[in-house]
Amino acid sequence: GNSVTQMEGPVTLSEEAFLTINCTYTATGYPSLFWYVQYPGEGLQLLLKATKADDKGSNKGFEATYRKETTSFHLEKGSVQVSDSAVYFCALEPLPGFQKLVFGTGTRLLVSP
Amino acid sequence: GAGVSQSPRYKVAKRGQDVALRCDPISGHVSLFWYQQALGQGPEFLTYFQNEAQLDKSGLPSDRFFAERPEGSVSTLKIQRTQQEDSAVYLCASSPNTGQGEKLFFGSGTQLSVL
Numbered sequence: 001g002n003s004v005t006q007m008e009g010p011v012t013l014s015e016e017a018f019l020t021i022n023c024t025y026t027a028t029g030y031p032s033l034f035w036y037v038q039y040p041g042e043g044l045q046l047l048l049k050a051t052k053a054d055d056k057g058s059n060k061g062f063e064a065t066y067r068k069e070t071t072s073f074h075l076e077k078g079s080v081q082v083s084d085s086a087v088y089f090c091a092l093e094p095l096p097g098f099q100k101l102v103f104g105t106g107t108r109l110l111v112s113p
Numbered sequence: 114g115a116g117v118s119q120s121p122r123y124k125v126a127k128r129g130q131d132v133a134l135r136c137d138p139i140s141g142h143v144s145l146f147w148y149q150q151a152l153g154q155g156p157e158f159l160t161y162f163q164n165e166a167q168l169d170k171s172g173l174p175s176d177r178f179f180a181e182r183p184e185g186s187v188s189t190l191k192i193q194r195t196q197q198e199d200s201a202v203y204l205c206a207s208s209p210n211t212g213q214g215e216k217l218f219f220g221s222g223t224q225l226s227v228l
Contacts, residue, residue: 036219043117046216101156106154
């Protein structure tokens with residue numbers, strides 16, 4: 001079946017530290033991959049996406065590369081800010097065009113000044 | 114409004130009560146999804162509409178759950194005879210088109226607590 005596995009949180013970092021949140025997936029076919037972010041009290045927002053192998057999604061200093069050989073889509077940022085504190089969800093779209101997402105359990109990031 | 118709107122924001126129900134959760138998607142959005150997010154978990158798919166047609170309801174956990182979108186805009190998720198295990202945040206999302214990698218716009222959710 002289709003599934004997404006994320007590293008458990010919380011991830012606690014100091015401002016300007018390097019961030020990695022691991023995400024691996026299991027899927028048949030060629031899924032699209034996403035990172036969504038949920039700030040406190042707000043709805044999920046798309047952070048970045050990649051639709052095929054070796055694509056790199058990027059937004060707001062965050063990056064993730066679709067690695068088919070390792071079935072991974074790790075989220076990275078070179079220098080985190082306090083405002084990046086949120087819950088991050090990795091997700092896949094198993095069937096292209098159908099948008100029925102399978103989410104991981106989420107990783108909470110806490111950034112201190 | 115500019116985003117996906119859900120109401121009520123919070124709902125407390127006694128076990129056995131029926132509840133109705135409303136979703137106002139972004140105007141003109143074709144696709145509409147309902148997800149259930151249990152505490153500490155990621156959202157799980159419940160059902161999908163393309164305009165007024167319910168194309169997939171495979172995620173609805175039981176026949177107590179029912180969703181509709183009669184005019185292809187506002188959607189209602191109804192839960193009959195609520196149980197404690199129904200306690201969760203119910204998320205609605207919409208998208209302007211169908212297509213690979215299309216962005217979903219999520220509402221803030223309705224937090225349902227069944228006592």
